[in-house]
Amino acid sequence: MSMEDIEKKWQARWREAGVFDAPTEPGEDKFYLMEMFAYPSGDVHMGHFRNYSIGDLVYRYKRMQGKKILHPFGWDSFGLPAEQAAIKRKIHPGQWTEKNIATGKSTLQALGVSYDWGREIATSRPDYYKWTQWVFVELYKMGLAYQKEASVNWCPECNTVLANEQVVAGCCWRHEDTPVQRKSLKQWFFKITDYAQRLLDDLDKLDQWPDAVKNIQRYWIGRSEGANIRFTIAETGDELPIFTTRPDTVYGVTFMAIAPEAELMKRLIARCPNRAEVEKYIANSASKSEIERVAEDREKDGMFTGLHVRNPYNGDLVPLFVADYVLAGYGSGAVMAVPAHDQRDFEFARKYGIEIKIVISPKEGVLDPVEMAEAFTLPGIMANSCGFDGQSSIEAKRAIVEFGEREGFAETAIQFRLRDWLISRQRYWGAPIPIVHCERCGTVSVPEEQLPVILPHVDDFLPKGRSPLADVPEFMNTVCPLCGGPALRDPDTMDTYVCSSWYELRYLDPRNESAPFDIAEAKKWLPVDMYIGGIEHATSHLLYFRFIAKVLFDLGYLPVDEPVVKLFNHGMVCDVNGDKMSKSKGNVISPMEIANKHGVDVSRTAMLFFAPPAHEISWNEDGMKGAERFLRKIDNFVAEGISRDRVAGALENMTPRDAELFKALNRTVKAVTGDIEGMSYNTAIARLMEFMNLISVEDMAESGIAFTIADTLARLIAPIAPHLAEELNERLGFEPFVIDRPWPSWVESLTVLDSIEIGVQVNGKLRGTIEIPTDSDKEGAMAVATQVPNIAKHLEDKKIAQVIYIRGRILNIIVK
C-alpha cells in the first residue's frame, strides 16, 4: 500500500471512530492541549504545519501515556486582511473568511492532525462573538472597560487606531513602512493597568514558561519604584505633579518639562505668557510622526512656556518647558529635570543654556558643571541638598521622600510602563462593541439577552477614518436598553486580540447558547496544560490572555487565575537560505505541496528531525531523504505475518544476538521516552535511527523476538509517523488503534550495558580506549589500561602520581 493510501485509510478510520473527540469525564488524567489558533488568510503555511505537528506529537504521546485529552482547534477569523480582500476582490469579508476556513480545515485534516473538530470555533461567527461581547460587558460592569479621549496611535494606511503593541519601531505592524501618527480621539480601553502588579507577580508562578517570554513581559509591564512629588506653577498656583525614580536628585532640578499632549498642558496653555509660540510648538510636534519623534539621532528640543515652577524642597524657581521628549502617557506627562544627573535633561540643558547643578558627587573625583561631557547617573554622595548633604544617595532616596511625606508634598509611588489596552477599531470586520449611547442615560451596555449585537452586512469597506458601521443607519439607530428612548450604537469594533483573549474557554463548551461556557467544564479542564505557538505573541496575545483569565477568575467564572501551565515556543520555518518565508519574497512553500510529494509522515518526521522544536529551521528538501529512508526501512522490517510467539521472555533463554537486540531495544525505548518528555524530538528520532542501523533484515527473519521488536517500533513511531504506525499496528494484528495502546515500557536493568568502552588519558591526553565491565573499579580499569601498548608506552619510565577514575566516563593517569 502506498503512503498516500495509508494516510487516507487511517484518516478516514480516525474520523469514523471519532478517536480525537475529547472525553466528557476526563478526571484526574485530564490534559488540555492547545496550539495557537490560526488566522484564515489563505491556506495553512509551514509555520502552522510545524506548530501543529509538534502539538499532534504531544497529543499522541500523552494519549498513549493514558491521558484524557482535549485538543481543539479554531479560527481567529476577524481582522483586517478580510476587508482588504473584500476591497481588492469584491468579495464580502465573511465569504472570503469562510472559504479560507474551509480550505484550512481540509488541509489540517489531510495532514492528519488530531483535533476534536466537533469543538471547532471561528471568532467571526455570531455564536462566538456574542460571547466576546459578553466579555466586554463583564469588564464594563466592573469598570474595566472605559472610554476616554487620548492621544492614540493612528495608522493612515489602515485608517484606524492601533494598540501600543501594534506599533513596531514607530510603524504600523501591518504596514511596516507606514509611520504611525498621533491623534487625539475618544476610544475604548480595557484597564489592564489595574492588573499590572498581579500580571507581574504571577509570572513567578509560571515555572514552565520560557524565561524569554517572562522577561519580555516583565519589561513590558515595566514596574518602577519612586516618588510622586507635587511642584507648583508659580504664576497660576496650579499643581504640577511628577513621578521620579530619583528623588535623591530633587535639589538639582533646574527646569521642568511637560509633554505637548499632557492633560495639564491643555489647561495651562491659556495661562502661558508665550502662548502663541507654545501653541505653535505643540502643533508642530503633533504633526511629526511617532518615528520622527523617537528617532535616535534626533536632538531634543522644546519651548519655554514663560511659566515658572517652584520646587517644594528648596523653594527654587525654575523655568517650565514644553518638550516632546517627555512622554504624555507616562506618569503625569511632566518631569522634573536634573541635567547633572540625567542624560536626557543634560542634553536639553546644554542646548538651551540651562544651569547644571550638581547634587551628587562621585566617590572619586569632582564634577565640574562646565567641563562635564555627560550626566553623572551613578549613586554617590549627596551635595548641595540642604540637610541631606554627606549621605549616600541611595539612603537619601528614602529620606528625601519621607521628608516630603511629612511636609505633605510627596509620597512613594509605583509606576508601570504598561498602558491601558486600546481596544476600539474603526473597522468593519470585527466584533461590534456592545454599547449604546443614549442622550438621556449616557453610555449603556447592551444587556446579555440582547446579545449578540450582529455585525450588519456592508458593501463598502474603503477606509474613511471612521468605522464603516457609522454609515449604516439601520445598525446605528436603536433604542436605549434603559429608557427605551432613541439612541445610537457604538460604531467601532473590537481589536481582534479581544477575540483571542478568551478562546480557550469557548472550546470547553463551544455550542452552549446560554453561556460562554459551563463553569463545570472549566473545572474539569482548566488550566490549559500545554500551549504551543510562536514567540511573536509574547507581549500582546499572551498578556491579554492572562489578563482576561484573571478578570474572569475574579468574577468567579474560572477555577484558576493563570490560564496556561506550560508554554512552548516553537521556532520559525525559513527557506533554504534562512530567509523568512513571505508572499512578497515569493519563497513560500505550502505544506500540502510537500505532503503530496513525500507523504505526511515523511514530511512530519523530516520537520521534527531537522532541529529541536524551539530552533528556527531552514526548510531543505534534500534533508527529507533521511526521513524517507528511515520510515521505509521500518515499513519493510515490520513485515506481514510475524508470528506472535516470537516475543521476548527471559534474557537467559535468548540467543546472544537476541539478548543484544533486546537490550538495545530497551535502551531505545528509554532514550526515546526521555527525549520526547524533554521535547527533544530530533534526538528521539536519531535514537530510533540508531536502532534501525543496528538491526538487519536477517535479524527480523531469524530473531526469536521479532514480534516484540516490530510491536515496539510501531508504538514508538506512533507520535512521529502516526499513519504508518497505525498501519504497522494493524499488520501485527492489533486493533483498532495504536494510540489506544500503552506507550512501551522498558526494564531498567536491561538498559545497563555489561561492558563499556571508556577513554584512557595520560596527563589529560587521550592515549587509548579500554573495554571494561561497567561496574569495574579503579584497579580493574588500571589493570586493563596498562596492557594497552600505546598506554603502556606513555607510562614507561614514569611514576604514577595519581589515578582519576570516573566510573563509566574516564580514566586519567597522572604521571611524572
Added chain:
RNA sequence: GCGAGCGUGGCGGAAUUGGCAGACGCGCUGGACUUAGGAUCCAGUGGACUAAAUCCGUGGGGGUUCAAAUCCCCCCGCUCGCACCA
C-alpha cells in the same frame, strides 16, 4: 544604547550538564547489485601526511581544573526583544 540568547565538520545538528568532541541525518568518496541510477545495500568521511604514532581543532585571547564546547574574565560576530518610561 539597554535586556536576553547564540557562535561546534561542507550543511542541519549531538554531547548523559565538567569526563573519548562531532551521535543521527544530508552531502561527499569508494565499492556491490544493475542495461541504467537522482533506487537499494556495504564501507569511509574534522584538519595536518598514505598508514600507525603524533600534533592541531568547538568565534578569538586569557584563566580555573587531573580534565573545559560546557565554568570565570576580556574581545569579536550574529539573532531576538525594547527604543527618550524620567
